[in-house]
Amino acid sequence: MESLAKEQIIKDLLPQKFGKAGKIWVGILLAFCTLGVIAYILQLKNGLVVTAMRDYVSWGIYISNFVFFVAISLVGSLITAVLRLTQAKWSTPLTRIAEIIAVSAITFASIIIVVDMGRPDRFYNLFIHGRLQSPIVWDVIVITTYFFVSILLLYFPLLPDMAIMMQRKDQTGMLWLNKLYAYLGKFWKNTAAQIHISEKAINILSITIIPVAFAIHTVTSWLFATTYRPGWDSTNFGAYFISGAFLVGAGAVVVAMFVFRKAYHLENYIKDDHFDKMGKVLVLLALLYLYFNVNEFLVPAFKMKKSEEEHLMGLFTGEFAYVFWFAISTAMLIPIFILIQKKGRKPLPAFIAGLLVVIGSWFKRYLIVTPTLLHPFLPMHDVPESYKHYFPTWQEWAIAMGSLAGALLVVTFFARIFPIIPIQETITEMEGHEMSHKNV
Amino acid sequence: MKKHSKIFFTAILLQLLAITAFSQAEKNNLSLSISYFNSNNHIQYLVAHAKSKIDGKFKMIPNINLSFYIGTEDAANLLGKAVTNDKGDALIFIPPNAKEEWKKSSKVSFVIVSQKTKEFDEAKGNVDITKAKIQIDTLADKKITATLLELKDTVWTPVKAVDVKFAIKRLDADLNVAETPTYATDSLGVASADFKRDSLPGDSKGNLTLIAKVEDNDSYGNLSSEKIVPWGKSIKYYTEFDKRTLFAKRGKSPIWLELLAYSIVIAVWGVLIYLIGQIKKMKKLGLN
Numbered sequence: 001m002e003s004l005a006k007e008q009i010i011k012d013l014l015p016q017k018f019g020k021a022g023k024i025w026v027g028i029l030l031a032f033c034t035l036g037v038i039a040y041i042l043q044l045k046n047g048l049v050v051t052a053m054r055d056y057v058s059w060g061i062y063i064s065n066f067v068f069f070v071a072i073s074l075v076g077s078l079i080t081a082v083l084r085l086t087q088a089k090w091s092t093p094l095t096r097i098a099e100i101i102a103v104s105a106i107t108f109a110s111i112i113i114v115v116d117m118g119r120p121d122r123f124y125n126l127f128i129h130g131r132l133q134s135p136i137v138w139d140v141i142v143i144t145t146y147f148f149v150s151i152l153l154l155y156f157p158l159l160p161d162m163a164i165m166m167q168r169k170d171q172t173g174m175l176w177l178n179k180l181y182a183y184l185g186k187f188w189k190n191t192a193a194q195i196h197i198s199e200k201a202i203n204i205l206s207i208t209i210i211p212v213a214f215a216i217h218t219v220t221s222w223l224f225a226t227t228y229r230p231g232w233d234s235t236n237f238g239a240y241f242i243s244g245a246f247l248v249g250a251g252a253v254v255v256a257m258f259v260f261r262k263a264y265h266l267e268n269y270i271k272d273d274h275f276d277k278m279g280k281v282l283v284l285l286a287l288l289y290l291y292f293n294v295n296e297f298l299v300p301a302f303k304m305k306k307s308e309e310e311h312l313m314g315l316f317t318g319e320f321a322y323v324f325w326f327a328i329s330t331a332m333l334i335p336i337f338i339l340i341q342k343k344g345r346k347p348l349p350a351f352i353a354g355l356l357v358v359i360g361s362w363f364k365r366y367l368i369v370t371p372t373l374l375h376p377f378l379p380m381h382d383v384p385e386s387y388k389h390y391f392p393t394w395q396e397w398a399i400a401m402g403s404l405a406g407a408l409l410v411v412t413f414f415a416r417i418f419p420i421i422p423i424q425e426t427i428t429e430m431e432g433h434e435m436s437h438k439n440v
Numbered sequence: 441m442k443k444h445s446k447i448f449f450t451a452i453l454l455q456l457l458a459i460t461a462f463s464q465a466e467k468n469n470l471s472l473s474i475s476y477f478n479s480n481n482h483i484q485y486l487v488a489h490a491k492s493k494i495d496g497k498f499k500m501i502p503n504i505n506l507s508f509y510i511g512t513e514d515a516a517n518l519l520g521k522a523v524t525n526d527k528g529d530a531l532i533f534i535p536p537n538a539k540e541e542w543k544k545s546s547k548v549s550f551v552i553v554s555q556k557t558k559e560f561d562e563a564k565g566n567v568d569i570t571k572a573k574i575q576i577d578t579l580a581d582k583k584i585t586a587t588l589l590e591l592k593d594t595v596w597t598p599v600k601a602v603d604v605k606f607a608i609k610r611l612d613a614d615l616n617v618a619e620t621p622t623y624a625t626d627s628l629g630v631a632s633a634d635f636k637r638d639s640l641p642g643d644s645k646g647n648l649t650l651i652a653k654v655e656d657n658d659s660y661g662n663l664s665s666e667k668i669v670p671w672g673k674s675i676k677y678y679t680e681f682d683k684r685t686l687f688a689k690r691g692k693s694p695i696w697l698e699l700l701a702y703s704i705v706i707a708v709w710g711v712l713i714y715l716i717g718q719i720k721k722m723k724k725l726g727l728n
Contacts, residue, residue: 129690130690131689131690131693132693132697132698132701133687133693133694133697138701141701141705145708145709145712148712149708149712152712152715152716155719159722186726186727187722187726187727188722188726189726191725191726193725194722194725194726197718197721197722197725198722200718201715201718201719204711204714204715205715208708208711208712212708
């Protein structure tokens with residue numbers, strides 16, 4: 001009975017070939033990526049002049065996208081590390097989803113930074129002439145570190161699953177996949193010594209990733225906060241960014257949970273209870289982020305310093321008011337309203353709330369970057385009127401959307417190649433559960 | 441028909457007149473003026489100013505080519521040429537080859553002529569000055585005196601009732617030596633002031649540079665004379681240039697920052713390298 005259940009779990013969780021919907025999905029993502037690549041080739045050929053970025057707004061949607069990717073990558077530490085260390089066993093089926101989102105997001109965060117450079121061929125100068133005093137260098141260091149920590153955190157729990165997949169070569173159906181599994185995990189024999197080392201490593205990584213994850217987002221916030229500008233000149237920024245990152249990351253996990261559950265029929269593994277619990281987590285995080293937003297906007301608005309007035313009024317009632325209130329509503333208010341109710345934490349409404357969080361959070365990052373650049377303390381003289389406004393060109397949109405599609409493509413292909421829910425951990429937990437039942 | 445052709449030709453005529461009037465109105469008048477400077481009685485130079493009234497406001501005009509002459513506008517009297525900067529100013533030093541013309545009289549005229557441009561017609565400006573000099577000196581009790589003399593024929597004669605400014609040269613502007621900014625010369629051409637700026641930071645030896653000057657005088661232009669006195673406070677200047685600071689170049693970051701950053705990097709990457717070692721260990725265990 002037990003082995004039958006075990007076989008069933010393996011059968012359910014082994015990677016599956018793309019169905020018709022999966023192929024269409026991949027096709028759409030590839031189309032977006034291709035368009036992004038074409039736009040980037042044009043940008044490389046003609047320079048950053050093809051973008052709408054000028055002397056005022058030198059960080060447009062590329063950097064907004066970068067901040068968004070960095071934020072969403074924080075979810076790896078939330079689900080994998082925080083919930084693992086707090087012994088929240090219910091999060092087991094979500095850990096790999098969270099980790100692959102983290103790896104994919106941090107990869108594209110690095111790529112989009114290179115895209116933002118006018119001369120990417122000079123990227124090496126950052127290493128040759130980079131100053132340790134600059135937050136940009138700290139960002140390069142923490143992003144690289146976080147990437148490796150996330151890769152290791154993805155790799156260690158995958159080892160037992162790769163052994164399982166190698167035992168079922170016939171089911172994978174592709175020779176190169178079997179070769180890949182063999183290359184990555186042929187040595188895994190599920191011995192007590194190997195399990196001990198792996199568990200120890202995962203625990204070490206779970207502890208290590210938390211300060212690294214906090215560092216990556218704090219340093220990203222310092223890229224802004226160490227610059228003396230209205231809207232960025234804040235001591236609140238590190239905590240503000242981290243809370244926002246946790247929120248968007250958790251929102252992304254809820255969306256991914258729903259999609260994978262539907263696409264791969266994982267109702268027995270990603271249960272309604274997972275949505276209920278993640279819904280509660282989302283409410284908590286949305287309230288926390290709302291609190292930081294109140295601090296970030298209400299306190300300066302109460303003082304309304306002359307130099308910050310234009311920036312704040314631009315957000316509240318001016319040029320950016322629609323985007324501002326849209327972001328506040330979709331990233332925080334509406335999801336809180338949906339998820340605070342028990343029926344709102346059912347899979348579909350939770351998915352909608354998660355999607356709103358992700359969309360609202362993208363616009364929130366845009367609002368952090370752009371309006372501030374349009375309102376410096378010392379305005380420039382004799383610049384063309386067009387420099388004082390910013391709306392991305394089609395090339396910027398194409399590249400930004402292409403990078404988002406690229407990140408989704410990485411997650412999609414990962415789910416095609418590896419089990420999106422840890423097989424061995426699920427089996428171990430089920431066995432442990434049954435043992436405890438027998439003992440009772 | 442005749443009536444129509446009359447109206448037609450009148451309209452054409454009016455149109456041509458309007459175009460002519462408009463094309464004439466397009467050019468604004470350029471106003472040129474010159475200031476004469478004599479610094480420490482041996483460096484003499486001229487500063488020309490170009491401005492024009494555009495849309496009811498005076499604007500400084502850059503990029504105007506100016507020719508400077510001494511005496512009259514003859515090629516032989518050309519002192520030099522200069523182009524106005526963004527502030528509408530152009531400067532030239534009076535060259536040694538103007539010595540003969542300079543010596544001719546105790547009064548000298550300077551003329552500037554601008555080249556015709558698309559925006560402006562040719563314009564001229566001139567200034568007449570009487571040769572004069574100012575001598576600064578100090579007495580006991582930190583008293584400063586300045587003697588103003590003008591050249592009459594071949595004799596230097598004191599000038600009375602001219603305002604002299606006494607100041608201390610600072611980095612951006614001059615600081616008056618006392619509350620009163622200017623002092624008039626007496627019948628001996630002498631003006632005096634008391635130095636009231638005690639404990640003013642000087643150089644490493646406590647030296648200050650005093651300056652006596654006559655500004656924008658109709659007859660003498662701008663005259664100034666300087667003297668260094670040890671009346672300031674000795675200051676040892678400390679520069680952080682090329683030291684380990686947050687704003688220094690690469691490789692010059694503060695030690696505390698390097699220690700902090702590198703220890704974090706070493707600690708975290710030490711853990712990662714250890715874990716890669718653990719993978720190798722697992723490989724060994726599995727493949728043996």
